[in-house]
Amino acid sequence: MSAILRDIHREFGLKSRLAAPLLGRYLLMALRAKTSASAGSDMGAAHLL
Amino acid sequence: MTLRHQCQLEAQMKVRSFFVMDENFLLQRVRTLRLLQLMERHNKAWSLYVFSSANALKSYSMEQLVSLGITWVWLGLEGMAAAIRSCATPYARSGSRAAVARIRVLVRASSAWRNTLPKTSTRLSNTPSATIPIPPVHAVHADPGTPLYAQMEQDGVMLGPDAISDADVHGQYRFNYRHPSIRRGPRPRCCCGRSSRFRRQRPSVMRIIRTSLAGWRRYKNHADPRIRDRFAWELKGYSTFMAGALWASRRWFRDNPVVAER
Numbered sequence: 001m002s003a004i005l006r007d008i009h010r011e012f013g014l015k016s017r018l019a020a021p022l023l024g025r026y027l028l029m030a031l032r033a034k035t036s037a038s039a040g041s042d043m044g045a046a047h048l049l
Numbered sequence: 050m051t052l053r054h055q056c057q058l059e060a061q062m063k064v065r066s067f068f069v070m071d072e073n074f075l076l077q078r079v080r081t082l083r084l085l086q087l088m089e090r091h092n093k094a095w096s097l098y099v100f101s102s103a104n105a106l107k108s109y110s111m112e113q114l115v116s117l118g119i120t121w122v123w124l125g126l127e128g129m130a131a132a133i134r135s136c137a138t139p140y141a142r143s144g145s146r147a148a149v150a151r152i153r154v155l156v157r158a159s160s161a162w163r164n165t166l167p168k169t170s171t172r173l174s175n176t177p178s179a180t181i182p183i184p185p186v187h188a189v190h191a192d193p194g195t196p197l198y199a200q201m202e203q204d205g206v207m208l209g210p211d212a213i214s215d216a217d218v219h220g221q222y223r224f225n226y227r228h229p230s231i232r233r234g235p236r237p238r239c240c241c242g243r244s245s246r247f248r249r250q251r252p253s254v255m256r257i258i259r260t261s262l263a264g265w266r267r268y269k270n271h272a273d274p275r276i277r278d279r280f281a282w283e284l285k286g287y288s289t290f291m292a293g294a295l296w297a298s299r300r301w302f303r304d305n306p307v308v309a310e311r
Binding site for chain 2: 002003004005008009011012015016017019021022023024025026027028
């Protein structure tokens with residue numbers, strides 16, 4: 001993932017360098033919230049992958 | 050469907066990607082090449098998602114596949130274990146071809162699974178496909194409305210809707226039927242692709258991003274503006290949303306440095 005992200009930064013420059021941590025933090029929070037919510041069910045986070 | 054209908058759909062629904070629900074689409078070479086001719090004449094940079102066999106895929110040149118806008122290919126592997134093994138070579142060859150043309154390939158094995166042992170899936174995962182940069186996703190299920198589903202329902206092996214989550218419609222976590230060789234519950238590790246193949250290849254979505262990015266790099270300066278336009282369109286959102294998704298994924302998988310760093 002680091003390698004692909006570096007490729008994206010190389011391709012799109014400043015725009016992606018700014019967007020990645022901003023949107024990434026939001027997405028990571030959403031993913032963690034979703035995982036916590038589904039922790040009770042036997043599906044867990046398997047379907048998110 | 051005629052080109053005129055497709056143009057109407059494009060205008061009315063404001064879309065430019067089409068899932069061709071004709072499993073013989075690439076087999077009908079004359080019709081397909083005629084479509085390509087018309088797309089070129091009318092400057093249509095569509096993305097087509099198609100079903101195909103390995104042999105149908107390799108009957109086209111890479112330039113033809115790219116010009117047609119073949120973006121996703123659902124490659125079917127059906128039959129018993131021996132048939133799967135015999136498919137491995139053309140599958141790998143067509144997969145390599147697709148990888149060069151930067152087409153995303155989903156491998157679908159369906160009816161084979163019901164009567165084969167779990168080790169078949171390990172064998173499939175270990176075909177050369179596992180080393181090419183396309184996502185082999187084994188969607189193992191029978192869809193409602195298909196003859197296979199009807200047959201399995203008649204045999205009493207289908208699970209009820211309460212046992213299967215809507216989010217797991219493709220059976221990545223659990224089969225939607227009782228497999229004679231697999232205990233009830235989540236699929237064994239060899240089937241769900243989260244063991245050695247997962248450690249080697251990363252999640253499917255990440256591989257899709259890599260394939261799309263490689264397609265853009267390869268074709269962004271193509272002589273045909275239609276092709277340049279399609280690859281640019283397919284990368285919309287990559288500089289923002291996808292960059293964010295990758296950033297988040299890297300954090301998510303930080304306890305798996307092999308996946309996080311590749």
